[in-house]
Amino acid sequence: MANQALPLTPPKGMRDFGAEEMRKRRFIFERLRNVFLTFGFEGIETPSMERLDVLTGKYGQEGDRLIFKVLNSGDFMKAVHEAQLPEPSSKQMQGLISEKAMRYDLTIPFARFVSANRGTLPFPFKRHQIQAVWRADQPQKGRYREFYQCDVDVVGSRSLWQEVELIRVFAEGFAALGIQGAQIQINHRGLLMGLAERLGMPEKATALIGILDKSDKLPNDTLLDLFRKEGLSEADLALLEPLLNWLPGISPQAIKPLFSGFENAEKGIEELELVFDRCLDLGSLPGNASLVFNPRLARGLDYYTGCIFEVLLPGSGLGSLGGGGRYDNLTEMFGVPDLSGVGISFGAERIYDYMQAQNAWPQDLQTGLDYFFLHFDEEGAKVAQRFMLKFRECGARCDMFPEAVKIQKQMKYANQRQTKFVVSIGERERENQEASVKDMQSGEQITLAWDNLLHHFNSETHGHR
Amino acid sequence: MANQALPLTPPKGMRDFGAEEMRKRRFIFERLRNVFLTFGFEGIETPSMERLDVLTGKYGQEGDRLIFKVLNSGDFMKAVHEAQLPEPSSKQMQGLISEKAMRYDLTIPFARFVSANRGTLPFPFKRHQIQAVWRADQPQKGRYREFYQCDVDVVGSRSLWQEVELIRVFAEGFAALGIQGAQIQINHRGLLMGLAERLGMPEKATALIGILDKSDKLPNDTLLDLFRKEGLSEADLALLEPLLNWLPGISPQAIKPLFSGFENAEKGIEELELVFDRCLDLGSLPGNASLVFNPRLARGLDYYTGCIFEVLLPGSGLGSLGGGGRYDNLTEMFGVPDLSGVGISFGAERIYDYMQAQNAWPQDLQTGLDYFFLHFDEEGAKVAQRFMLKFRECGARCDMFPEAVKIQKQMKYANQRQTKFVVSIGERERENQEASVKDMQSGEQITLAWDNLLHHFNSETHGHR
Numbered sequence: 001m002a003n004q005a006l007p008l009t010p011p012k013g014m015r016d017f018g019a020e021e022m023r024k025r026r027f028i029f030e031r032l033r034n035v036f037l038t039f040g041f042e043g044i045e046t047p048s049m050e051r052l053d054v055l056t057g058k059y060g061q062e063g064d065r066l067i068f069k070v071l072n073s074g075d076f077m078k079a080v081h082e083a084q085l086p087e088p089s090s091k092q093m094q095g096l097i098s099e100k101a102m103r104y105d106l107t108i109p110f111a112r113f114v115s116a117n118r119g120t121l122p123f124p125f126k127r128h129q130i131q132a133v134w135r136a137d138q139p140q141k142g143r144y145r146e147f148y149q150c151d152v153d154v155v156g157s158r159s160l161w162q163e164v165e166l167i168r169v170f171a172e173g174f175a176a177l178g179i180q181g182a183q184i185q186i187n188h189r190g191l192l193m194g195l196a197e198r199l200g201m202p203e204k205a206t207a208l209i210g211i212l213d214k215s216d217k218l219p220n221d222t223l224l225d226l227f228r229k230e231g232l233s234e235a236d237l238a239l240l241e242p243l244l245n246w247l248p249g250i251s252p253q254a255i256k257p258l259f260s261g262f263e264n265a266e267k268g269i270e271e272l273e274l275v276f277d278r279c280l281d282l283g284s285l286p287g288n289a290s291l292v293f294n295p296r297l298a299r300g301l302d303y304y305t306g307c308i309f310e311v312l313l314p315g316s317g318l319g320s321l322g323g324g325g326r327y328d329n330l331t332e333m334f335g336v337p338d339l340s341g342v343g344i345s346f347g348a349e350r351i352y353d354y355m356q357a358q359n360a361w362p363q364d365l366q367t368g369l370d371y372f373f374l375h376f377d378e379e380g381a382k383v384a385q386r387f388m389l390k391f392r393e394c395g396a397r398c399d400m401f402p403e404a405v406k407i408q409k410q411m412k413y414a415n416q417r418q419t420k421f422v423v424s425i426g427e428r429e430r431e432n433q434e435a436s437v438k439d440m441q442s443g444e445q446i447t448l449a450w451d452n453l454l455h456h457f458n459s460e461t462h463g464h465r
Numbered sequence: 466m467a468n469q470a471l472p473l474t475p476p477k478g479m480r481d482f483g484a485e486e487m488r489k490r491r492f493i494f495e496r497l498r499n500v501f502l503t504f505g506f507e508g509i510e511t512p513s514m515e516r517l518d519v520l521t522g523k524y525g526q527e528g529d530r531l532i533f534k535v536l537n538s539g540d541f542m543k544a545v546h547e548a549q550l551p552e553p554s555s556k557q558m559q560g561l562i563s564e565k566a567m568r569y570d571l572t573i574p575f576a577r578f579v580s581a582n583r584g585t586l587p588f589p590f591k592r593h594q595i596q597a598v599w600r601a602d603q604p605q606k607g608r609y610r611e612f613y614q615c616d617v618d619v620v621g622s623r624s625l626w627q628e629v630e631l632i633r634v635f636a637e638g639f640a641a642l643g644i645q646g647a648q649i650q651i652n653h654r655g656l657l658m659g660l661a662e663r664l665g666m667p668e669k670a671t672a673l674i675g676i677l678d679k680s681d682k683l684p685n686d687t688l689l690d691l692f693r694k695e696g697l698s699e700a701d702l703a704l705l706e707p708l709l710n711w712l713p714g715i716s717p718q719a720i721k722p723l724f725s726g727f728e729n730a731e732k733g734i735e736e737l738e739l740v741f742d743r744c745l746d747l748g749s750l751p752g753n754a755s756l757v758f759n760p761r762l763a764r765g766l767d768y769y770t771g772c773i774f775e776v777l778l779p780g781s782g783l784g785s786l787g788g789g790g791r792y793d794n795l796t797e798m799f800g801v802p803d804l805s806g807v808g809i810s811f812g813a814e815r816i817y818d819y820m821q822a823q824n825a826w827p828q829d830l831q832t833g834l835d836y837f838f839l840h841f842d843e844e845g846a847k848v849a850q851r852f853m854l855k856f857r858e859c860g861a862r863c864d865m866f867p868e869a870v871k872i873q874k875q876m877k878y879a880n881q882r883q884t885k886f887v888v889s890i891g892e893r894e895r896e897n898q899e900a901s902v903k904d905m906q907s908g909e910q911i912t913l914a915w916d917n918l919l920h921h922f923n924s925e926t927h928g929h930r
Contacts, residue, residue, distance in 0.1 A: 006799050007516055008581035011565050014512035016578050019592070022508040038857035040864030040882070042833055043487040047479035047611050048513060048567075048597065051472055071534040071563050073601035077555040090542040097562075098536055100476050102513075113481050116473035122881035124867055127484070132513065136538035146512050159867030161846065168854070281847050282854060334471050368507055381626065382746050389633070389747060392503035399505030402589055402624030416587035417505070 013137070013145030020418070023365045024355070025148075028348055029130050031176040032150055036128035039169050041152050044127045046109035048134075049100045056101075058108050058333075066135045068102040068145075069094060102134035106151045107330070107343075114155055115334030123156035130348075142353055153343030155330070160271055163307045163326065164278045166344045167291055170311055170322060173346060175287030178360060182289040182321070183248070185310045187297035188272050189325070194265020195243075198258070199236050206302060212243070213298035220244050248292045252276065255295055271307060303327045309344055318354060322346045368418035370457065373400040374410050376426055383425050387435075387453065396457045414440070421460075423453070478602070478610030485883070488830045489820070490613075493813055494595050496641040497615055501593035504634050506617050509592045511574035513599075514565045521566075523573050523798075531600045533567035533610075534559060567599035571616045572795070572808075579620055580799035588621035595813075607818055618808030620795070625736060628772045628791065629743045631809045632756055635776055635787060638811060640752030643825060647754040647786070648713070650775045652762035653737050654790070656720075659730020660708075663723070664701050671767055677708070678763035685709050713757045717741065720760055736772060768792045774809055783819060787811045833883035835922065838865040839875050841891055848890050852900075852918060861922045879905070886925075888918070 010016055017025060033043065049070055056064050072079075076097045085092055103109055106129045114125060130150045139145060152169055154162050167184055174182040192212065196205035211226045218226075223244060224237055232240075242255060252272040259265035272293060279291055299308045306326030313321060324344030331339045355361060371391055373384035381404060388398040399417065401410045414422050422438045429435055435453055438445045448456060475481055482490060498508065514535055521529050537544075541562045550557055568574055571594045579590060595615045604610060617634055619627050632649055639647040657677065661670035676691045683691075688709060689702055697705075707720060717737040724730035737758060744756055764773045771791030778786060789809030796804045820826060836856055838849035846869060853863040864882065866875045879887050887903045894900055900918055903910045913921060 006519060006577075008577060008799060010512045011514050011516055014514060016512070016581070017510040018582065018586075019507035019509060022510060026508070034860070035857075037862050038860060040834060040862060042484035043491070044484060045482040045487060047475045047481070048599070049476050049479060049611070051476055054471060066538075068538070069536040070567075071536050071559065073531075073533070075555045077553065077558055081552065087546065088542065090540045093542055093562075094536065097558075102535070112471075112473060116481070117483065121483075122878055126864070134513070146514070157867040161850070161865075161867045164850070172857070278847070278850070282850055334473060369505060382743070385626070385629070385743075385747055392500075392637070395499070395503060397502050397505060399591070400626075402622040402626045413587055 011145070013139030013143075015144060015146070019368055020366065023368075024361055025352060027361070027365055028177060028351060028355075029148070029150070032173050032346055032348070033128065033130060035169060035172045035176050036152055039126075039152075039165055039172075041126045041128040041154070041169075044110075044113060044129055045131060046103070046106075046113055046129070048103055048132070050103060050109060050112070052099050052101045054112055055104055055108060059104055063104065066137055067104050068134045068136050069098040070100040070102065072097055072099055103131070104135060105133050106131060106149045107153075110151070110153060111331045112334055114339070115331045115336045118331075118336055124154050124159075124162070125156055126152075126154040128152045142350065144349065147349045150346040150348040151343060152324075152345070153341055155339050155341030158340045160274050160307075161278070162342045163271075163275050164282070166309070166324065166342060167275070167279055168282065168285070170309070170344060170346075171285035171287060171289035174289060174311070174321075175285075177351065177355070178287075178362070179313070179321075179351070179355070180288045181313060181315075182287060183312045183314050184285075184289060184291045185294040185297050185312060186272065186275065186291060187294055187308050188268030189304050189306055189308060190264040190268025190271070191259070191295060192268075192298060194259050194262040194268060195240075197262050197264060199232065199239070201231065204230055209298045209302075210300075212296045213300055215244065215296045215298075243296045246294060246296050248290075248294070250293055250295070252293050268306075275307065299323060299325055303330065305340075307342065313354070316354065318350065320347065321351055321354070366418060367420045368397070369399050369414075370396040370420050370460075371398045372410075372414040372417065372419040372422045373398065374407060374414075374422060374424040374426075375400055376404050376407075378404070380404065380425060380427070380430070383430060384423075387423070387425070390454055391457055394454065394457055421456075476610070478604030478608075480609060480611070484833055485831065488833075489826055490817060492826070492830055493642060493816060493820075494613070494615070497638050497811055497813070498593065498595060500634060500637045500641050501617055504591075504617075504630055504637075506591045506593040506619070506634075509575075509578060509594055510596060511568070511571075511578055511594070513568055513597070515568060515574060515577070517564050517566045519577055520569055520573060524569055528569065531602055532569050533599045533601050534563040535565040535567065537562055537564055568596070569600060570598050571596060571614045572618075575616070575618060576795045577799055579804070580796045580801040583796075583801055589619050589624075589627070590621055591617075591619040593617045607815065609814065612814045615811040615813040616808060617789075617810070618806055620804050620806030623805045625739050625743070625772075627807045628736075628740050629747070631774070631789065631807060632740070632744055633747065633750070635774070635809060635811075636750035636752060636754035639754060639776070639786075640750075642816065642820070643752075643827070644778070644786075644816070644820070645753045646778060646780075647752060648777045648779050649750075649754060649756045650759040650762050650777060651737065651740065651756060652759055652773050653717075653733030654769050654771055654773060655729040655731075655733025655736070656724070656760060657733075657763060659724050659727040659733060660705075662727050662729060664697065664704070666696065669695055674763045674767075675765075677761045678765055680709065680761045680763075708761045711759060711761050713755075713759070715758055715760070717758050733771075740772065764788060764790055768795065770805075772807065778819070781819065783815065785812065786816055786819070831883060832885045833862070834864050834879075835861040835885050835925075836863045837875075837879040837882065837884040837887045838863065839872060839879075839887060839889040839891075840865055841869050841872075843869070845869065845890060845892070845895070848895060849888075852888070852890070852915075855919055856922055859919065859922055886921075 079096045132146055133149050134146050170184050192209050193205050196202050196208050252269045256269050304325035305328045308325035310320045311322035326342040328340050375381045375384045384400050391398045401413050419440050423435050425435045433450045434447055436447050520532055544561045597611050598614050599611050635649050657674050658670050661667050661673050717734045721734050769790035770793045773790035775785045776787035791807040793805050840846040840849045849865050856863045866878050884905050888900050890900045898915045899912055901912050
């Protein structure tokens with residue numbers, strides 16, 4: 001089996017996660033999952049692979065290209081030889097040798113899941129899903145070929161209570177991660193459609209929305225030029241001014257007069273008003289989060305039909321940390337029409353990078369062990385193991401060096417393992433039935449009777465792990 | 466996007482997991498993970514894909530065939546056209562169009578991880594890993610193409626304390642799942658090697674071990690015939706008798722005289738004795754688990770070199786629920802020699818099937834919501850939402866029907882959602898500032914003042930979620 005040339009790195013754009021990274025990643029996922037569960041969004045999982053035809057055509061031409069295809073098992077060339085293509089192209093080949101592909105997002109698999117189980121699921125069906133997705137993208141900083149998505153959706157209800165709950169989920173989620181000041185921006189697709197109607201070019205709605213979508217990245221002059229190219233007059237542009245000069249704080253009502261008589265926009269404003277009214281009734285958002293109407297928020301994906309969301313951290317210089325919106329007909333491609341839904345997504349990987357850059361992690365995530373036991377002979381090891389059993393039963397993470405090596409080596413290992421407390425039970429301590437406990441952060445050292453050793457853990461952690 | 470023919474099922478041998486299945490699967494994974502962490506085995510994760518050459522040649526010819534290969538992105542046929550093969554076979558093609566593959570187990574990726582990070586990891590390095598693996602096997606009952614493995618390993622120490630701790634991890638793990646009476650069988654490869662030496666055919670050790678490995682599936686007569694085919698005399702077979710007639714309870718010492726002068730076997734017996742001695746010192750195993758010496762336990766994989774383990778549930782009719790052993794040189798293929806390790810694996814999927822068949826799940830896993838709030842008008846919905854906010858902050862899973870539909874429809878939905886308690890706050894209750902709370906299991910109904918509503922959750926769950 002020996003082979004010196006075997007590569008040690010993961011495939012391009014994919015990552016190994018070591019112990020500390022895993023603690024931090026799990027902190028994000030489990031805190032969010034807990035919020036999702038309290039809001040009644042139960043967890044589901046779908047397989048990593050889907051049938052290729054389930055995925056193709058759903059993410060645009062570029063998306064199709066970025067889907068990882070899985071080679072058929074067995075003698076996959078048989079089908080190719082039978083097809084008798086002299087010099088098949090990659091595209092021709094692909095259809096013959098691959099019928100499965102890696103999940104590209106969690107939305108299409110979710111739509112398939114709902115459609116497959118529509119007879120047994122309770123509707124409205126609320127679910128969360130935290131799983132990896134794969135994209136054959138060019139890797140760059142913050143962009144990976146395998147990464148996690150963190151989605152929350154409810155399908156089967158047009159009630160705006162869903163929007164209200166998802167706004168709270170955003171706020172509670174960021175608060176649970178200790179991220180203060182999340183700004184939850186909201187807009188409504190009806191308003192954007194109404195705008196195109198108001199400008200007399202409803203057929204250009206998608207193009208106009210596309211330009212608005214760039215409004216946080218391009219200067220206003222460039223945006224105006226883009227609008228002019230779509231045929232907008234200077235009078236039209238004047239109409240857009242309140243949108244382009246938008247500042248947080250404007251209320252949906254404020255722009256109502258602009259759209260008088262335009263049904264899509266009026267319905268959009270009405271829905272936004274109801275969402276704001278219900279949110280207000282529930283009181284302030286946790287974690288200093290705020291809900292802000294942003295009339296130029298567009299969201300790229302064109303399957304949204306109602307409220308749309310995006311979460312920013314003002315002043316962080318970061319892009320969106322989350323987003324979502326209401327969609328209709330997501331399951332129509334699987335033969336299940338008229339199932340309105342609304343969903344949001346936490347940008348878990350970006351949140352990780354942000355928390356890492358800010359070192360915003362709870363202290364506890366930077367420790368790997370609660371107690372490390374020093375020992376110097378077989379009897380000492382046995383005593384340590386007996387204590388560890390009791391500590392472990394209480395939930396404490398414990399370890400010792402497997403051999404009775406020099407104390408310096410044991411201490412070095414304890415440090416590498418990111419230990420909170422080092423417990424020493426030498427021969428003298430055994431005689432006195434006591435142990436010395438050293439706080440590795442403060443350097444403080446105390447001596448405890450054996451009977452009190454276990455209390456140390458319970459009082460240190462207040463028993464909450 | 467509409468396409469009526471789109472399939473609704475996952476790819477062959479792969480599964481969707483709904484809410485209740487997910488609760489049960491997570492129960493297994495998180496309970497085990499918690500045990501692993503208390504024993505100092507930190508979590509790591511490796512990517513779902515590895516470079517193909519990292520995986521091929523590690524699992525035998527059959528294994529190579531079962532590895533899912535991923536098609537290269539972009540114009541993968543370019544390399545094929547350049548190679549100018551007139552009618553390339555699947556094997557020739559595969560080398561040209563695929564350079565990545567799906568993880569087949571967690572062991573090889575772990576070995577790669579350790580080798581890649583040998584300069585920074587603390588040694589001995591203890592890790593657990595709970596992730597999916599993929600095999601293009603023919604699906605059948607209990608065998609899937611995507612399934613989870615649940616591995617615990619320590620590398621970089623020859624100390625037998627590792628074996629002792631892993632025996633405890635097995636016992637604590639099954640106890641944490643509520644599975645009583647796990648029988649942890651132990652043997653030693655040195656003893657099996659010594660047996661081959663004792664029979665005068667050390668070169669046939671692997672073949673003889675292979676026959677012994679079938680001893681729980683085949684009758685003794687068939688085994689004896691297999692041994693005869695390998696050239697064993699009737700005198701040799703007499704020597705094997707105590708092994709073939711093994712019953713739980715025999716101690717390693719008992720067969721010591723058989724191997725006097727055979728170094729491998731003597732070392733094996735010595736190590737087993739030390740493991741038993743240390744385990745005994747730590748007292749009885751939790752969950753009524755037992756440690757049992759089984760001299761004919763062989764374990765199929767030939768990379769084991771020391772103690773080997775297998776966990777059975779006597780009387781269940783099931784095969785192994787876990788196994789493992791000590792190995793040397795696992796990382797040698799990645800250029801890192803002399804790293805002895807020992808690891809175990811929980812058969813999580815089989816454990817799931819067993820618990821499902823026995824309905825051995827904690828009651829709580831069969832509920833999806835703690836509280837469901839009935840409401841009959843906008844004001845009622847607002848009151849419900851306000852209460853739900855408070856409940857959710859305490860960790861309670863809450864929900865309501867999004868519209869104020871008929872009470873029968875709301876109750877039906879509450880039932881579908883597997884609700885523990887239904888809370889009703891109608892107009893009259895609002896006037897009196899009270900709520901009626903119905904236990905959906907017992908049917909019992911009580912009326913509580915609003916001020917006491919939150920206490921209900923805390924006293925019901927004792928706050929432990």
